[in-house]
Amino acid sequence: MRERQLIPYFDKEKPFFLFQNRGSGLMCPSENTPLILNSQNFLHARNLLGQEFEHILFDARTTLNLDALAIAIGTLKAGGTLVLWLDSKDHIDLDSRRWSGVEKGIITPNFNRHFYRLLQSFLFLSEHSTPSFIGGRIGPPLRNHHQSPTIEQQNIIQKILTSPADVAILTAKRGRGKSALLGMLSDEIKHKKCWLTAPNKSAVKTLQDFAKQPIIFIAPDDLCQQIQQDPTQYQQDWLLIDEAAMLPLPVLHQLVSTFERIVISTTMHSYEGTGRGFLLKFLANLHRTFQQFELIEPLRWAKGDKLEKFIEALLLLEAEDNFIQPEYDPQTAMQIRQISQSEIVKKIVDFYGLLSLAHYRTTPLDLRRLFDAPQQRFYLAENEEYLLGGLWLMQEGGFQSMALIEKICRGERRPQGNLVVQSLAFQANLPQACQLHSLRISRIAVQPKWQQHGLGQQLIQTLIEQNDVDFISVSFGYTEALFHFWRKCGFVLVQISSYKEASSGCYSMIMLRPISVAGECVVKKAQVYFQRNFPFSFHPLKKKFTFPLDCQLTDDDIHILKNFAFFHRTLFSSIGAIRRLMAISDVQHCPLLMDYCQRKEKDVQLMGGKKNWLKQCRLEVAHLLTQNNIV
Structure with missing residues (x-):
């Protein structure tokens, strides 16, 4: 496989000329335009997971979103080019508004030193900040998928099928064909119904592409609800859970409680924050037999790919694995x-x-x-x-x-x-x-x-x-x-x-x-x-948490009631004061509050939606305040 390229770029004009067009000539915006990621669509970059791109322009001049950058690198094909458009001057990184606690954002000198040091050490950036190509010219488009399993995938599929364990746990870094393996595994499960769940249905497209037969997808929350209603209905079935570490642990434990066989896949060293710490916590409360499997060889890019090593170093994805864990010693000087x-x-x-x-x-x-x-x-x-x-x-x-x-x-x-x-x-x-x-x-x-x-x-x-x-x-x-x-x-x-x-x-x-x-x-x-x-x-x-009831309406309650009736205080945080007010009031003109306090289920859509329903609840509290001469 050809190496993937990362090209830092610092000029003001759009760098379309840096993309080579399938072996000859320069690339124009009108033909084979690259995927463009910038501050306007960074937050939607997760929707790109499972796809592959040959050319990506990542505009980080004002905003360096690491999640989006990692996703972009993970979707870049072997032989592909990612142009990283940067501003070499010190400036406020607008991404910092998400995490710094400062509304206008901040300058980020410590991270910038880390970032540019890695660009130089991986030879993506020369001392004079001159863009240079890493690798050869881009060849013809690659096939989107390996249509048959690799030897490594086939070995794991056979081991899962013959394993006596209830739960098979499949881990891999990105680009190893983990989702593809699940799709091919589903075709090998004979005479059993096979279900699929994942945090996001759109993220299992690759898995579905590799399965010859459609797999029944069910959302995790819906599946948990069905298990609660009748846990016996799935006792003879298989369940595939893709990107399991993205699910809350209580949900995951409920999902693995009832199926005959479960195959869990999750990404190690993932920018979503799912590493080996997930396995420690999950396995600590897993009360079924399990066996672990790991895919090693990359499929979407070459072994030792420089871009993969770069993003691992940038996001410290190896820090967890390399962290030394000494045995407990009560005599140590601490x-x-x-x-x-x-x-x-x-x-x-x-x-x-x-x-x-x-x-x-x-x-x-x-x-x-x-x-x-x-x-x-x-x-x-x-x-x-x-x-x-x-x-x-x-x-x-x-x-x-x-x-x-x-x-x-x-x-x-x-x-x-x-x-x-x-x-x-x-x-x-x-x-x-x-x-x-x-x-x-x-x-x-x-x-x-x-x-x-x-x-x-x-x-x-x-x-x-x-x-x-x-x-x-x-x-x-x-x-x-x-x-x-x-x-x-x-x-x-x-x-x-x-x-x-x-x-x-x-x-x-x-x-x-x-x-x-x-x-x-x-x-x-x-x-x-x-x-x-x-x-x-x-x-x-x-x-x-049981505490005695206090039904006395106080001045603090009145302040809370006014903030609910006339401003934006939540119903949940105001319900104590509201119920004390209702206890001393004529509530016949407060049907919504009465229904809510009596836990009567109402279709809020019939009242114009939840927002309008809450507005009417505020009006009812305002009416009670007036009735009691409080306003």
């Missing part, structure tokens, strides 16, 4: 210390490897944030040789404008960053949270072999002892184990989300740990607010 962002940049490979291992959803967005985002703090636990654990924190609060805080409470503004304090102001009617100074724990990570030995608690205790902020916050996907860990560290529960997070499949929790006297006051108010209002909700977790 130090916990705070370090600066510049020191983290020097240790970025190890720290990112630790994060990826502990949190398999670690993504390029996190990498960009680590390199350059402001208002960050870091703590490391180390012995003389190894990194054993770490804390990654974001500074929050310190708002000066009361007008801005009031708009946050009303739901009229949501500035970048400050995730927890804004949630406390908006959901819990606590404007003081925005004024105080706090630290939000973004990640805590401990070496797998050092977990369950108190190191996480030591990190938190050091953090508490060495900081003079008002309080510390943490937000996480609820599991009983995580909840008990944070409670053991002195944190109190103040908020549970109304819906499950798409990434974790869990409800999100916020817990706080006070430090100062002012922080103690805010944390106590947040805790009282939660315990006072949660019993009036209809949350699925309500039975796990």
